[in-house]
Amino acid sequence: MEIKGYKNIELSRLGMGNMRLPLREDLEGKPIDRERAQEIIDYAMEKGINYYDTAYVYNGGDSEKFLGEAMKKYPRDSYYLATKFNIGANPDYRAVFEQQLERLGTDYIDFYLVHAVMDHNYKKYEESGCIEYFKELKKQGKIRYLGFSNHSSPDTLRYFSSLYDWDFIQLQLNYYDWQYGSAKEEYEICSEKNIPLVVMEPVRGGRLADLTPEANGLLKSAHPQWSVASWAFRWVKGLDGVQVVLSGMSDMAQIKDNINTFDKAGALSESDRETLMRACEMFRNQMQVPCTKCRYCCDDCPAGIDIPFMLMKYNNYKLNGAWVIEDLKTSEKPAPKDCVGCGKCTGHCPQSINVPEIMAELAEQLK
Ligand code: SF4
Numbered sequence: 001m002e003i004k005g006y007k008n009i010e011l012s013r014l015g016m017g018n019m020r021l022p023l024r025e026d027l028e029g030k031p032i033d034r035e036r037a038q039e040i041i042d043y044a045m046e047k048g049i050n051y052y053d054t055a056y057v058y059n060g061g062d063s064e065k066f067l068g069e070a071m072k073k074y075p076r077d078s079y080y081l082a083t084k085f086n087i088g089a090n091p092d093y094r095a096v097f098e099q100q101l102e103r104l105g106t107d108y109i110d111f112y113l114v115h116a117v118m119d120h121n122y123k124k125y126e127e128s129g130c131i132e133y134f135k136e137l138k139k140q141g142k143i144r145y146l147g148f149s150n151h152s153s154p155d156t157l158r159y160f161s162s163l164y165d166w167d168f169i170q171l172q173l174n175y176y177d178w179q180y181g182s183a184k185e186e187y188e189i190c191s192e193k194n195i196p197l198v199v200m201e202p203v204r205g206g207r208l209a210d211l212t213p214e215a216n217g218l219l220k221s222a223h224p225q226w227s228v229a230s231w232a233f234r235w236v237k238g239l240d241g242v243q244v245v246l247s248g249m250s251d252m253a254q255i256k257d258n259i260n261t262f263d264k265a266g267a268l269s270e271s272d273r274e275t276l277m278r279a280c281e282m283f284r285n286q287m288q289v290p291c292t293k294c295r296y297c298c299d300d301c302p303a304g305i306d307i308p309f310m311l312m313k314y315n316n317y318k319l320n321g322a323w324v325i326e327d328l329k330t331s332e333k334p335a336p337k338d339c340v341g342c343g344k345c346t347g348h349c350p351q352s353i354n355v356p357e358i359m360a361e362l363a364e365q366l367k
C-alpha cells in the first residue's frame with residue numbers, strides 16, 4: 001500500500017469510506033451486513049489501509065456502530081478513525097461527540113470533521129460555537145486533527161477555510177469536476193493555504209467507473225489491465241496536495257481493484273493524463289445534449305414544453321442519476337410525456353438536437 005507522511009504519522013493513500021457498506025436488504029431498516037462488511041474491513045487492514053472514514057449520519061448511525069465493533073480486534077494505534085459532526089442532524093455538538101466516542105468504542109477521534117459545509121449552513125456552524133469546542137477537545141487530546149468536509153461554493157470554501165488553522169479539508173475532487181466544475185478552483189484555494197486534502201467522490205459516486213463505450217475503449221486501449229475506475233484514482237492521487245483518497249467500498253471486487261491501484265506509488269504519465277482528458281471530453285460530448293438555450297424551438301411546441309429546461313434536466317440526469325429528475329414527477333409544467341413527437345423543435349434547432357427522442361427517454365424514466 002502506498003503511504004504518505006502526514007505531520008508526524010504515516011497515512012495510507014487509500015482510505016476506507018464507510019458510507020456504502022453492504023446492507024441486509026432482507027431485514028427491516030436495512031442494517032449493515034456485518035459479516036460481509038467485516039470481510040471488507042479485514043481485507044483493508046491486511047492490505048495496509050489505515051484511514052477509516054465514517055460520520056454521525058451514515059446509515060442513521062449504524063456505520064459508526066459497525067466500525068466500532070469491526071475495529072475492536074485491532075490495536076487502537078494500528079488505524080486512524082475519521083468521523084464528522086453534522087449540525088443539521090443534531091446541533092448539540094457536545095452530546096454528539098460523546099455519543100460518537102461510545103458508538104466507536106474509543107476515547108479519542110483521530111480526524112474530526114465539521115460535516116458538509118455548504119453555502120446555506122456555514123454560518124450556522126460558525127455561530128454555533130462548535131469550532132471553539134472542537135479546538136478545546138483537540139487541546140485535551142480527544143481530537144487529534146480537526147478539519148471539515150466541503151460541499152460549498154469556492155467563495156464559501158475560501159471564507160470557511162480562513163476561520164481556523166485547519167489540519168485538513170475533505171474535498172470532492174475528480175477529473176470530471178476539475179475539467180467542467182469548480183474542483184480545480186477549490187483545490188487551488190486549499191493549496192494556497194497548504195492544507196492537506198482528503199478526497200471524496202474520486203469516481204463521482206461511481207459515474208466515472210463506466211463512461212461511454214467509446215471513452216471506455218480509449219482508456220482500455222491505453223492500459224488494458226486498468227479498470228476505468230482506476231484511472232480516476234490514479235489521476236487524483238497524482239495531485240500534490242492530496243493526502244488520502246477515500247473510496248466507499250461495498251464489495252470485495254471493488255476493494256481488490258482499489259488495492260491494486262494503490263499498491264505502487266506513481267502518478268499518471270503525461271501521455272496518460274492526455275488520454276484521460278480526451279476520454280473525459282468524449283464522455284461529456286456523447287452524454288450531454290449541446291443545447292445553447294437559444295429557445296428557437298419553444299414557440300412552435302404544441303405541448304408548450306419548456307424544451308431547454310428539460311434538456312438541462314436531461315444532462316443533469318445523465319451525469320448524476322435519476323434522482324435529479326424526481327421533482328418533474330410532481331411538477332405542474334408541461335411534461336416530457338406531453339410531447340406528441342411532431343419534430344417541429346428539431347426543425348428549428350441550430351444544434352439539430354433530436355428533442356422528441358430525448359423527451360421519450362425522459363418520459364420513460366419518469367414513469
Ligand atoms: S416534438 Fe415534442 S417537444 Fe418538440 S415541438 Fe413537438 S411536442 Fe414539442
Ligand code: SF4
Binds near residue numbers: 297355
Ligand atoms: S433550439 Fe435547440 S439549442 Fe436552442 S433551446 Fe431549443 S433545443 Fe436548445
